[in-house]
Amino acid sequence: MSKVILKLENDISTDDIYPGRFMATVLPMETPQFAFFDRTDFNTKLKAGTFPPGSIIVGGENFGCGSSREQACSTLKGHEVAVVAKSISRIFLQNSINLGLQVVICPGIEASEGDELEITADQVLNRTTGKSFDQVKLPAARKGIMDAGGLIPYTRARLMAKT
């Protein structure tokens, strides 16, 4: 079970998650400091290690819209948070799968900051309100990448298999 540490509205852009002015910082080990940088209080708490691994950010529709910048995923992955959103923009979803950031598409999700959620194989259970919500499965085509632990090990294995 994990706590909802941030509840967001629809159309959260990658500019919000990782502002463009930090795009010169690219390495996954360096990006976490800029997560939601302009949400100053939240950024400060993230950096202070306030939230245990697995803590959940709840988004609305079209989470991660906009730029293809992968920093928007690596910055969240670095804090070991999970994202549960009503829907997720294509490139952000793909980047999350490629980097192994836990993302859950849950069209009916109802949760407030502080609620305790449990993510099961096909549902999200809100233990605070007692309600449960169905997940939309991630594209089956991507299972190989997820099973390999991300696109880098997946590609590496395919290159090795070719030789």
Place this chain on the structure above:
Amino acid sequence: MGMTVVEKILARASGLSSVQAGDVVEPKVDLAMSHENAALVINQFQEVFQGTGLEPKVWDPSRIAIVFDHRVPAESPKTATNQKKIREFVTANGITKFHDIRGDVGGICHQILPEYGYVRPGFVVVGTDSHTTSHGALGAFSFGMGATEMASAWAMGIAVNIEVPATIRVVVKGEFPPFVGPKDLILYLIGQLTAQGANFKVLEFHGETIRKMSTSGRLAICNMSVEAGATSGIVPGDEETVRYLGEQTGATEAISCVSPDADAQYVRTVEIDVSTLDPQIACPHTVDNVKPIDQVLGTKVHQIVIGSCTNGRLDDLADAAAILRGKKVAQGTRMLVFPASSKVFGQALDKGYIHDLMKAGAVVMNSGCGPCLGVHEGALGDNETALSTTNRNFKGRMGNPTGFVYLCSPVVAAASAITGVITDPRKG
């Protein structure tokens, strides 16, 4: 069953006789584009090869394009060092389609690729930039991806595990009224579809208005297709595509275009008549918050921006110069112009547009992404408002989370520069 344009392209590139929406394919990549974020691609690429004993070589250096545009010239030592590393990688790997920070062959990636004839109808184009959708303007299936996915493409020459997207057919008819054009059309369409209305889907553009539209206009509408969430926008290649590639890029070979089958399957058809369309404005802070100009007239503007991969082309600068010639940018308003490429800049110089714009008070900057992504030039002050021909108005987009960004066409931006408030160019 008949196929859409993208289905046909993906079938060909995947070595299959036919595919349909939902199939999983691994198309060969015809062109792979990156900009400064190649720094991250290189990092991920090298990581792929770690421990394999294999030499980290790209699959085909002639099919990789790298264009510096996001932060040119570098705004920081960090960016300059990233650019330096990329230059070294380009040289080591023999990548020829490289556009450094230059006043002759430099520019924004989404102008450079068409301008140098790197894209052909039927190509599979991938790019580490969400506006890679632009190149659908030339009848290619062109989509954005992250840096790690690009690293995988550089290593294997394919896009791995691509789900064939469903297609929305957009049929556009009617003649644009004066001072209304492709930018207004795409803003209107995004307003109708919403910011996620085309998520995981392709927008395939048809109709007499599209057939008559220049490649420049088609680039603008395909560029912004991603703002409705689309994987790609695409205008099936036609006479205009062949004309553009021949006249503008010097292509000499026979160009074959890909058209959809008459019985292709679409998830939806959207019809638009532009003959009664008003100038459209996307209001803060989402691109689908689109209103006809009447509803925002008189809004005070501190910064006007004309440029970007959406609207920084020669015809855009011509339209702006025609309005500003002999006029002055209002006191209290600053106007920044970013031509889409060095070539466009040079042409605009030769034709006198740059002179007209500067004499009116505009600051003409070097070609690049400039203030569109809020990295270095042209940040907004606290609570300031920008009116811009760029493609995004998200909170913080122009470098300041307290700023407000409205999106419009070049003629609306130019007319508003004179008054300092959002102004209808039809009433100027």
